[in-house]
Amino acid sequence: MRGRLWAAMIGVAIALGGVGAAAAAQWDPRAHRAFAGAATQVMVLGTPHLSGMPDTFKGAQLAPLLDRLAQWKPEVITIEAVSGPQCDHLRRYAVLHGDPAEDYCPDVAAEQKALGLDMAGATIAIEEALAVWPATPTAAQRRHLAALFLAGGDPSSAYVQWLRLATGERRAGDGLDAAMVARLEKAATRKNENIQIAALLAARLGLERVYPTDDHTADDAAGGSEAAGKAVSAAWDNPASHQRMADSAALNATLATPTGVLAMYRYYNDPKTAQLAFDSDYGAALKEPSPSHFGRGYVGWWETRNLRMIANIRKTVQRKPGARVLSIVGASHKAYFDAYLDLLHDVKVIDTNATLRLSAAPTVAPRRP
Template sequence: MRFVSALSALAVAGAVQAQTFDPRLHKRVAGQPTEVMVLGTPHLSGLPETFTPAALEPLLDRLAAWQPTVITIEAISGEQCDALRRYPARYKDSVEAYCWDPSPAARATGLDVPAATAEAERLLAEWPARPSAAQRRRLAAVFLAAGNRASALVQWLRLPPAERRAGDGLDAALATLLERQRARRNEDDLIAAVLAARLGLERVFPADDHSSDAPVADQAVSGRAIEAAWDNPATASRRAEDEALGAGLGSGEGVLRLYRAYNAPGYPQRVFASDFGAALAEPSPQGFGRGYVAAWEVRNLRMAANVREAAATRPGGRVLAIVGASHRGYFEAYLSMMHDMRLVPAATLLR
């Protein structure tokens, strides 16, 4: 009887497995699939002073050769920041850390975030093949009012240098802001916006999401527990590698070495071992580590959904998702589940 019961259990398990739906098995689409490349990046603001923007040129050349038609970035959209501001009890710190205040652009254009977002979409829907400098300045001002600074910079970079000036909704302060933004040590500006302008794209798509942020009870205790989990050999190994890679960032080859390391096939597993896997094993009765990982997973799921939404604007195109390297493994896992998306490893482009 026990043998029969075991066989029955195996049969049930097999039947359940046979009925499990796996989106990865359903990749047939009309036309070409949409290709997606996830570029894991360091946050350029944290690199040593030896790093210079000029050293990004070999990386930019390789990315441009792939010719993405959609570029997403790790930035919160103006729409989400507008929503987060309505719940200061929960999101005050997130707004201060991740949201730019678009009120100067609102005063210059007369548009709040919802109106500016709608106006940007209207302008793009009617965008001429050869827009005038005045039209580009106007769209840059609207993007700023919508809270999409990187797309405003794309328009600014697409202007001839002599036309990068105030006017058409850009007042002097906003023009100065965009000019300063060109040199900001941030991958949204130095990589995504520069690349978009070089390729003739009109915008980039913010894909970050902080709606899962929430105040943590016993934050000091929680922080100590998670930091203790991070104190492990895998973290020490990553720190040593980062120090070695950071020594060569004054040259293009040094920057390529860093990006090759961050986009190597085994890098996401190293990140997991040092960070999220260690947090899952953190033994506090309150489950601090598990709460941290839950918020991380929710954030990545929502970010991947934003990338998927942006990809839908160009079916059959090429999507470059530029994101902090710790997100890369999650992005690739989640985006590989999408019917209309085929992953292209960034490592193949960085050789």
């Protein structure tokens, strides 16, 4: 009896040992890609923030880039902008987040007053309008939707509607007042990738909007101490950072031509550039030696922000499986986006530089006001 009991116990131990060995091999979501229909294709365009470009850069020099992106024919475009509802949250909880809304959110009080809507009302009205949006909307419908987008804290999508109006229909009315019109007209001159790339491309492709997917809810008012800033800044003073600055200066010297601008985008979307960016910034911060590990706290914020941005993109496309999605984001985010998106079961990450290397002739003229 005792012998049989011991034999049974040994058998159980061997079986459990086998389970443990199997469990030691990590389960990988990338190994599970069986799904109905076509993959959702996501191409991440890493971009420098155009607001920091030198005076030699002009929006018209983006034409070769826009031609290649248009040739890929994205059906959804996401941008690095904070949504109106999140801006509303950040303003309400500014004491916790250090008030990032001051830096990243437009003041829409005048627009909301003009329409008699708060942020929730404007956001719901946008969704309701798009749910029944006709194939051939009237100019009045487009003007009204543009006004709603402004009141809802999404000026880039408002500009898409403005561009989709015939030139003679770009005027006040149907909710747009003179101040809103002036704001939309001024957008054409802004050095901002959400306008000069995303909105122009969306209008050119016949899309109705772009999707803000930035996130600053990980911003922590308590995490931005002077000591933390000094520690992380010291970590950034390294050879990789000096190389990045030299590369940036060399690229900026070529921005007077469309060819130079396209070369800049190829540089920022090259995997070698991603490694250099990591070595200069987040990799250096991880090794920052302060007792409080300020650098690791900074990297934790960065990773949280990227993960939440990816969640916002995922939420945006979950109702459009199989779509082609262009995500336009600051270049430092690109490698993180590609890695995190590659974990999603039915998403295929597209090689951005393969598209940027294409020889593209413009098939549809960009619609610039």
